[in-house]
Amino acid sequence: MLTRRTLLKTSAAGLLAAPMLSHPASARTMAITVASLLGEDKPETKIWRRIVERVEARLPGRFRFNIVPNGALGGEKEVAEAMRLGSVQASLSTVSALSGWVPQLQILDLPFLFRDAAHLRRVVEGDLGQDLAKRLEAEQFIACGFIDYGARHLLTKEPVTRPEQMKGKRIRVIQSPLHTRLWSAYGAAPVGIPITETYNALSTGIADAMDLTKSAYAGFKLYEVVPSMTETAHIRASGVVYFAASFWKRLGAEEQVILRQVAAEGALYFNQQILEDEARSVEVALANGGTLLEPEDIEAWQAGAHGVWQDFASVVGGMPRIEAVLKA
Numbered sequence: 001m002l003t004r005r006t007l008l009k010t011s012a013a014g015l016l017a018a019p020m021l022s023h024p025a026s027a028r029t030m031a032i033t034v035a036s037l038l039g040e041d042k043p044e045t046k047i048w049r050r051i052v053e054r055v056e057a058r059l060p061g062r063f064r065f066n067i068v069p070n071g072a073l074g075g076e077k078e079v080a081e082a083m084r085l086g087s088v089q090a091s092l093s094t095v096s097a098l099s100g101w102v103p104q105l106q107i108l109d110l111p112f113l114f115r116d117a118a119h120l121r122r123v124v125e126g127d128l129g130q131d132l133a134k135r136l137e138a139e140q141f142i143a144c145g146f147i148d149y150g151a152r153h154l155l156t157k158e159p160v161t162r163p164e165q166m167k168g169k170r171i172r173v174i175q176s177p178l179h180t181r182l183w184s185a186y187g188a189a190p191v192g193i194p195i196t197e198t199y200n201a202l203s204t205g206i207a208d209a210m211d212l213t214k215s216a217y218a219g220f221k222l223y224e225v226v227p228s229m230t231e232t233a234h235i236r237a238s239g240v241v242y243f244a245a246s247f248w249k250r251l252g253a254e255e256q257v258i259l260r261q262v263a264a265e266g267a268l269y270f271n272q273q274i275l276e277d278e279a280r281s282v283e284v285a286l287a288n289g290g291t292l293l294e295p296e297d298i299e300a301w302q303a304g305a306h307g308v309w310q311d312f313a314s315v316v317g318g319m320p321r322i323e324a325v326l327k328a
Contacts (some may be wrong), residue, residue, distance in 0.1 A: 032065045035073040035091040038219045043273035045069045047266045054262040075194035083244040084140050094239040096174040101139040106178045107316035111305035114236040121168040122326050144260045145267030151212040153234035161296040173211035185304040186232035218281030223290035230293045
């Protein structure tokens with residue numbers, strides 16, 4: 001099993017160049033190391049099994065996929081850095097994790113902006129999605145499809161239903177200025193922690209709360225340390241299926257077209273898998289001591305979050321762009 005440490009010590013040339021030099025271009029087999037945060041039973045890995053099947057059917061023997069699950073290659077930012085180095089060739093990522101390279105992605109993270117999955121899909125399939133994909137490519141990330149991880153909800157050790165109850169709580173956040181600003185608005189103390197370290201942080205008291213999707217909540221068994229889930233649905237957690245540009249540039253035109261098509265199909269498959277997995281995840285959480293709560297005074301939650309819109313308007317393209325997304 002590959003680990004992040006061994007990959008970072010291995011150059012892209014060592015992984016890819018030798019097989020390519022030993023075969024004619026038309027018969028070469030290229031290695032693709034894929035990083036997945038979760039296990040074989042979760043959509044984050046299932047999508048890659050699906051992509052492998054589709055690619056092999058259309059380009060038999062052209063690629064050799066090595067799918068590394070369970071966050072063995074690190075969290076999302078670590079994987080993104082490995083992609084830029086060329087030691088990982090493909091993965092999924094939330095837009096939050098990539099916003100350090102493309103700040104404009106944060107428009108998809110604005111709290112209480114998207115009504116539902118269909119609203120998000122309309123936006124990412126339009127001009128905005130194309131613009132964001134071009135910006136990602138300029139940063140060496142080839143985004144072949146946008147995905148929807150589902151809504152993010154508040155997870156706490158003790159029940160929290162009103163925003164004022166967050167005051168003074170240490171909340172684990174994605175390492176993103178937007179997420180830090182959001183929870184600071186409620187008087188919480190944000191702490192940036194990679195997702196792979198979150199369970200330990202919550203169990204040892206480094207953090208008291210966090211926010212996450214239902215699927216990942218069960219995937220990381222977080223119901224054991226933050227048993228209360230308040231269904232705030234404050235952010236629609238969007239992401240991308242993406243490849244490393246250093247790998248992409250080595251492909252022929254036909255290979256690029258097929259990988260792009262198959263990845264886009266995989267994104268739709270992922271979205272459906274998430275819907276099904278959310279229902280299963282809730283059942284698992286409830287069976288293991290978790291509780292679901294409805295938020296009280298949702299207008300107060302929204303009012304605290306809307307300050308984020310003003311703060312990040314200049315970063316994401318201005319208030320007119322935010323308002324256009326809201327109306328889409």
